[in-house]
Amino acid sequence: MSKKFYVDPDITKSETLPASFYKDPDVFEATKDSIFLKSWQWIGDEDLVKQPQSVYPFVLLDGFLNEPLILTKNKEEDISCLLNVCTHRGNLVVSHPGKPKQLICSYHGRKFKLNGKFEFMPEFEETKKFPRPCDDLHRFPLKEWGPFLFVGLSPAFDFQIVIDKMNERVGFLPLKDFHYNASMSQDYLVHANWALYCDNYLEGFHVPFVHPELNSVLDYGSYKTEVYDYCNLQIGYTDEATEVFDLPKDHIDYGKNVGAYYYWVFPNMMFNFYPWGLSVNIVKPIGINRTKVSFLSYVLDPAKLNQGASQDIDKVQREDELVVENVQKGVTSSFYKAGRFSPTREQGVHHFHTLLSKFLNA
Numbered sequence: 001m002s003k004k005f006y007v008d009p010d011i012t013k014s015e016t017l018p019a020s021f022y023k024d025p026d027v028f029e030a031t032k033d034s035i036f037l038k039s040w041q042w043i044g045d046e047d048l049v050k051q052p053q054s055v056y057p058f059v060l061l062d063g064f065l066n067e068p069l070i071l072t073k074n075k076e077e078d079i080s081c082l083l084n085v086c087t088h089r090g091n092l093v094v095s096h097p098g099k100p101k102q103l104i105c106s107y108h109g110r111k112f113k114l115n116g117k118f119e120f121m122p123e124f125e126e127t128k129k130f131p132r133p134c135d136d137l138h139r140f141p142l143k144e145w146g147p148f149l150f151v152g153l154s155p156a157f158d159f160q161i162v163i164d165k166m167n168e169r170v171g172f173l174p175l176k177d178f179h180y181n182a183s184m185s186q187d188y189l190v191h192a193n194w195a196l197y198c199d200n201y202l203e204g205f206h207v208p209f210v211h212p213e214l215n216s217v218l219d220y221g222s223y224k225t226e227v228y229d230y231c232n233l234q235i236g237y238t239d240e241a242t243e244v245f246d247l248p249k250d251h252i253d254y255g256k257n258v259g260a261y262y263y264w265v266f267p268n269m270m271f272n273f274y275p276w277g278l279s280v281n282i283v284k285p286i287g288i289n290r291t292k293v294s295f296l297s298y299v300l301d302p303a304k305l306n307q308g309a310s311q312d313i314d315k316v317q318r319e320d321e322l323v324v325e326n327v328q329k330g331v332t333s334s335f336y337k338a339g340r341f342s343p344t345r346e347q348g349v350h351h352f353h354t355l356l357s358k359f360l361n362a
Contacts, residue, residue: 003027005357011350015338017357019331022193027360028288035267035359036065038156039230042269042282043081043149045180045298049073053101053114057084057094060151063292064285067153069140070094070103074114081151082116083138093137103137112137146175148280156359157230162265165228169261170273172248177300178277184297186314190321192328194268194285195356197293200324201281202264202348204234213315227351234348236260243307245275264348266355276304279313289328293317 005021008014021027041060048056052075060067068084070093086093091107102119103112111119116137124130141152143159145166150159190197204223224235238244238259245261247254263271270281277300284292295317299305330336341350 004361007350007353007357009354011341011343011347014341014350014353016341016349017195017353018338019333019336021356022196022328022331023288025288028193028285030360031285032065034362035356036061036285037153038359038362039267040143040150040152040155040159040162040265040269042280043071043151045147046079046144046149047147047180048097048149049079051099052077053099054097055094055100055103055114056097057092060153061284065153068092069151070137071149072103072114072116078115079142079144079149080115081140081142081149083140085137086110087118087135087137088121115139147178148175156362161229162231165231166233166263166271168252169233170263172251173273173300178298179300181297181299184295184299186295188293188295188317188321190291190293190324191289192291192324193289193331194283194291195352196324196327196331197283197291197320198264198268198352199349200320200327201262201270202232202234202352203342203346204236225345225347227347230355231263231265232348232351234262234264236262243275243304245273264352266352267359274304276301276307 003020003024003026005017007017043058043060048054049071052073054073056071058069058071060069070082070084072080072082074080084093085091086105086107088105088108088110091105093103093105093112095106100114103114103116104110108122110121113119116139118131118135118137121131121135141155141159143150143152143163145163152159204225223237226233226235235253236259238257244257244259245253247256247258259274261273263273265271268283268285270283272279272281278298280294280296280298282294282296284294286292295313
């Protein structure tokens with residue numbers, strides 16, 4: 001892609017990314033290689049391969065990246081994330097979850113260990129210099145955070161720095177005790193560019209105007225954004241002391257009424273911590289103006305559900321969906337070019353645009 005983007009590092013002087021970013025098909029295609037292949041992506045939790053010798057095939061960002069992968073756990077309980085593509089002729093190796101002792105390609109019988117290591121191939125006795133390392137299934141970097149799993153296809157940064165930063169605030173929480181709740185989880189189809197959805201998430205500026213009920217719970221005047229290398233944090237303070245975290249005495253926010261920690265991780269992951277647990281939001285591009293947002297709920301304390309900053313999450317999502325879709329219509333205008341940032345309220349959006357330009361220009 002020949003087009004270059006510039007976002008001034010000084011937010012008081014900077015303009016947003018131009019409207020062309022959200023509507024140029026070439027830019028949308030370029031984000032696949034320049035952004036999504038170079039970052040980290042959510043897989044799910046370790047229950048996907050709960051038992052030893054388990055396999056779980058999936059497609060990473062189906063409809064966009066379309067990368068066929070396999071999550072495996074061997075008998076030693078080591079978890080691997082592998083390319084689900086046979087190194088012989090490119091057939092998919094695993095079609096269904098299960099508990100096999102080895103991976104066997106159904107096309108010509110090539111066999112692999114559960115960690116992807118090549119084991120056997122019939123009718124290859126006369127093949128010279130075989131097997132080679134490239135005959136193993138490709139293995140991707142995998143990171144674990146509590147029960148949660150992340151994969152980097154060709155990552156440009158170490159995900160551990162993101163985990164360490166999030167643990168500064170929420171490391172006291174027993175993540176292993178968070179349990180997935182399917183009835184509280186669902187997908188939303190948003191008719192807008194994926195980045196517009198992230199733009200909206202990354203600022204509390206719109207809360208008084210778009211979310212009146214949420215605004216009545218949060219203390220908008222104390223709403224705070226902190227920016228780090230590849231993630232940022234919005235802290236939702238509240239005057240309702242009964243709906244806040246019970247923070248340990250050595251916590252950086254001890255003594256403050258924190259109703260929510262909203263973490264965004266570049267480019268498309270959100271981790272919303274509430275006293276009841278965690279809402280994970282994964283923003284999945286489908287087309288240049290179509291996005292699927294998966295809301296995944298992990299509950300720690302059911303007694304605290306639907307209270308404080310987390311009450312009626314579905315209504316808040318619908319309100320966000322409406323405004324983001326209206327912005328999508330607006331940026332397609334021939335006369336809208338770019339906007340400016342509020343230095344006090346849009347640090348998160350500025351951070352996002354800075355990273356997008358950095359990765360696209362690399």
